[in-house]
Amino acid sequence: xxxxxxxxxxxxxxxxxxxxxxxxxxxxxxxxxxxxxxxxxxxxxxxxxxxxxxxxxxxxxxxxxxxxxxxxxxxxxxxxxxxxxxxxxxxxxxxxxxxxxxxxxxxxxxxxxxxxxxxxxxxxxxxxxxxxxxxxxxxxxxxxxxxxxxxxxxxxxxxxxxxxxxxxxxxxxxxxxxxxxxxxxxxxxxxxxxxxxxxxxxxxxxxxxxxxxxxxxxxxxxxxxxxxxxxxxxxxxxxxxxxxxxxxxxxxxxxxxxxxxxxxxxxxxxxxxxxxxxxxxxxxxxxxxxxxxxxxxxxxxxxxxxxxxxxx
Amino acid sequence: xxxxxxxxxxxxxxxxxxxxxxxxxxxxxxxxxxxxxxxxxxxxxxxxxxxxxxxxxxxxxxxxxxxxxxxxxxxxxxxxxxxxxxxxxxxxxxxxxxxxxxxxxxxxxxxxxxxxxxxxxxxxxxxxxxxxxxxxxxxxxxxxxxxxxxxxxxxxxxxxxxxxxxxxxxxxxxxxxxxxxxxxxxxxxxxxxxxxxxxxxxxxxxxxxxxxxxxxxxxxxxxxxxxxxxxxxxxxxxxxxxxxxxxxxxxxxxxxxxxxxxxxxxxxxxxxxxxxxxxxxxxxxxxxxxxxxxxxxxxxxxxxxxxxxxxxxxxxxxxxxxxxxxxxxxxxxxxxxxxxxxxxxxxxxxxxxxxxxxxxxxxxxxxxxxxxxxxxxxxxxxxxxxxxxxxxxxxxxxxxxxxxxxxxxxxxxxxxxxxxxxxxxxx
Numbered sequence: 001x002x003x004x005x006x007x008x009x010x011x012x013x014x015x016x017x018x019x020x021x022x023x024x025x026x027x028x029x030x031x032x033x034x035x036x037x038x039x040x041x042x043x044x045x046x047x048x049x050x051x052x053x054x055x056x057x058x059x060x061x062x063x064x065x066x067x068x069x070x071x072x073x074x075x076x077x078x079x080x081x082x083x084x085x086x087x088x089x090x091x092x093x094x095x096x097x098x099x100x101x102x103x104x105x106x107x108x109x110x111x112x113x114x115x116x117x118x119x120x121x122x123x124x125x126x127x128x129x130x131x132x133x134x135x136x137x138x139x140x141x142x143x144x145x146x147x148x149x150x151x152x153x154x155x156x157x158x159x160x161x162x163x164x165x166x167x168x169x170x171x172x173x174x175x176x177x178x179x180x181x182x183x184x185x186x187x188x189x190x191x192x193x194x195x196x197x198x199x200x201x202x203x204x205x206x207x208x209x210x211x212x213x214x215x216x217x218x219x220x221x222x223x224x225x226x227x228x229x230x231x232x233x234x235x236x237x238x239x240x241x242x243x244x245x246x247x248x249x250x251x252x253x254x255x256x257x258x259x260x261x262x263x264x265x266x267x268x269x270x271x272x273x274x275x276x277x278x279x280x281x282x283x284x285x286x287x288x289x290x291x292x293x294x295x296x297x298x299x300x301x302x303x304x305x306x307x308x309x310x311x312x
Numbered sequence: 313x314x315x316x317x318x319x320x321x322x323x324x325x326x327x328x329x330x331x332x333x334x335x336x337x338x339x340x341x342x343x344x345x346x347x348x349x350x351x352x353x354x355x356x357x358x359x360x361x362x363x364x365x366x367x368x369x370x371x372x373x374x375x376x377x378x379x380x381x382x383x384x385x386x387x388x389x390x391x392x393x394x395x396x397x398x399x400x401x402x403x404x405x406x407x408x409x410x411x412x413x414x415x416x417x418x419x420x421x422x423x424x425x426x427x428x429x430x431x432x433x434x435x436x437x438x439x440x441x442x443x444x445x446x447x448x449x450x451x452x453x454x455x456x457x458x459x460x461x462x463x464x465x466x467x468x469x470x471x472x473x474x475x476x477x478x479x480x481x482x483x484x485x486x487x488x489x490x491x492x493x494x495x496x497x498x499x500x501x502x503x504x505x506x507x508x509x510x511x512x513x514x515x516x517x518x519x520x521x522x523x524x525x526x527x528x529x530x531x532x533x534x535x536x537x538x539x540x541x542x543x544x545x546x547x548x549x550x551x552x553x554x555x556x557x558x559x560x561x562x563x564x565x566x567x568x569x570x571x572x573x574x575x576x577x578x579x580x581x582x583x584x585x586x587x588x589x590x591x592x593x594x595x596x597x598x599x600x601x602x603x604x605x606x607x608x609x610x611x612x613x614x615x616x617x618x619x620x621x622x623x624x625x626x627x628x629x630x631x632x633x634x635x636x637x638x639x640x641x642x643x644x645x646x647x648x649x650x651x652x653x654x655x656x657x658x659x660x661x662x663x664x665x666x667x668x669x670x671x672x673x674x675x676x677x678x679x680x681x682x683x684x685x686x687x688x689x690x691x692x693x694x695x696x697x698x699x700x701x702x703x704x705x706x707x708x709x710x711x712x713x714x715x716x717x718x719x720x721x722x723x724x725x726x727x728x729x730x731x732x733x734x735x736x737x738x739x
Binding site: 058059061062063146147148149166167168169170171257258259260261262273274276277278279 | 397398401402404405425426427428501509510560561562564565566567574577579701705706709710711713714716717719736
């Protein structure tokens with residue numbers, strides 16, 4: 001009786017110890033990063049979610065004492081015209097930007113993939129818009145689209161479109177979105193283009209040659225060979241773009257400020273305005289949480305789509 | 313500039329001076345220097361005046377003060393107006409406040425209401441511009457000392473009005489007639505006025521000019537007075553310039569500086585602007601100086617040409633660690649000879665009565681209308697703690713823009729605004 005347990009128990013601590021040993025080092029090495037992530041991402045996230053269930057204003061933020069209001073703020077988000085419009089703007093305009101960025105990025109990637117003279121130079125030049133801070137780019141584009149002194153109106157008038165004389169791009173929601181769309185795509189296509197270019201260069205030449213020999217034209221080669229092979233990359237890029245374009249802030253903040261009744265504000269700007277300008281921190285946080293959930297839903301959807309593809 | 317004027321309105325943030333109580337004998341406003349016991353360092357936030365020359369005036373204050381009080385250090389930071397309100401909020405929330413700050417007069421009651429500011433006790437009768445003291449007052453306590461103030465008046469291009477064959481307008485009817493004449497006869501892409509969608513200090517005062525009120529006080533609470541025929545008439549009048557093409561097409565989305573730029577570029581003939589705007593236009597285009605005329609704001613149907621009295625208070629924060637030094641520095645900045653170095657550059661009037669006397673403003677024909685406008689034809693917005701938030705949230709602009717674009721009537725706009733205001737006043 002004395003021996004049996006000893007025999008059984010001896011290996012057990014050993015297994016556990018081994019497992020612990022095996023885990024200790026990785027955990028220790030991950031710890032610094034985990035602490036930083038918990039501090040910089042986790043804490044604000046938890047706090048924002050908490051705030052979204054309270055009636056926190058400026059006084060409560062400083063001295064504490066906010067009241068739990070349950071789902072009141074979330075009801076308000078969907079009942080308030082301005083906030084509901086901001087959420088719709090976010091989804092619609094964000095989606096259009098994702099499509100625009102992907103299409104333009106793909107076109108540039110295909111061009112850069114041709115063995116043309118000077119492609120190294122173009123490859124570097126394409127990166128430049130990405131290096132410009134969003135707020136600076138927005139200010140520059142706002143100026144380019146200025147009604148009287150902007151380059152865009154000047155060029156359009158000289159091309160014969162006389163109705164663009166003094167055309168006020170930011171006096172209406174649709175025209176303002178056209179200008180902002182161009183700014184967003186200009187800023188975000190470089191990353192897409194270069195990622196796709198990297199993907200294109202991994203496609204074996206033999207596959208494309210074989211397709212060509214079988215009689216596939218350029219369009220069919222792209223549609224039936226290139227695109228399917230790039231699908232995993234495209235899926236990841238679409239997730240990234242969606243996250244970026246749904247939470248755009250700088251471009252809207254700078255360029256859409258004059259659109260009548262702020263009709264072009266997106267959720268990120270609306271959350272900021274509600275919180276910091278009106279000191280309705282609870283309601284502002286609720287807008288941010290709704291945006292977070294929308295992004296989470298889109299991301300999960302894409303991740304599942306990618307997973308399915310791998311399984312096929 | 314828009315925020316700039318907002319700030320201006322906030323007037324008297326009484327410097328912390330008084331609040332620190334104890335200290336050496338009550339800091340006298342004219343001799344801040346005080347006893348040799350001042351030491352340590354303070355940080356001071358000043359709204360960015362945008363010009364290096366004016367920044368230097370402020371920096372010189374710090375240098376001179378430090379020289380007069382060895383062992384002290386004054387650290388000046390310039391904060392852009394557009395971000396200032398948010399920056400104050402985050403600073404207070406984070407407990408990282410400056411010791412002394414310039415604050416827009418419409419913001420002072422808001423932050424005082426949060427308990428962030430020090431009450432100012434050494435406010436003498438007749439020492440400061442009184443409307444600015446009113447703007448700093450919450451529940452009979454004063455939380456800021458008026459630093460400078462200004463009110464918008466009419467500036468116009470003499471040559472363009474001459475070409476149109478009209479005199480500078482003195483009332484609404486003449487203003488509308490002059491605008492139509494400019495539009496018809498001047499040509500060359502010149503529009504008559506620069507009435508914009510994002511400048512509440514241009515359109516809200518028209519309500520006073522029409523004989524209306526913006527809000528009325530009943531004990532501790534405020535109630536919007538915008539749902540009135542006078543207010544509707546005022547907004548309708550203001551928007552009609554844009555609707556009839558007398559203001560640039562893009563102006564519906566412009567802020568005040570955009571209109572000033574257009575005026576400096578010769579694209580518009582008349583503008584409602586303050587002395588600071590006038591100064592900056594002259595600084596940009598010196599050759600315009602002899603072509604620009606100034607006059608009082610045209611009077612409305614009530615016979616009044618009331619403009620908004622905006623300005624800045626100097627305030628001290630409760631969480632400041634060196635209130636005594638902060639108070640001394642505030643009083644130093646408010647000495648008449650120091651004060652005028654700044655106000656004459658920036659184009660505002662000093663916030664102290666002695667300062668105005670020393671400024672010589674009333675003797676300069678070109679600048680006299682701005683001084684008269686402030687002293688005799690100006691008013692302040694309701695000094696409610698909620699006002700700063702109302703401005704910050706842009707509740708006015710959106711409705712005015714909709715009227716300008718013809719998407720709703722002035723009557724609907726003032727009704728909507730009144731209910732939004734009451735909601736904020738109540739919440």
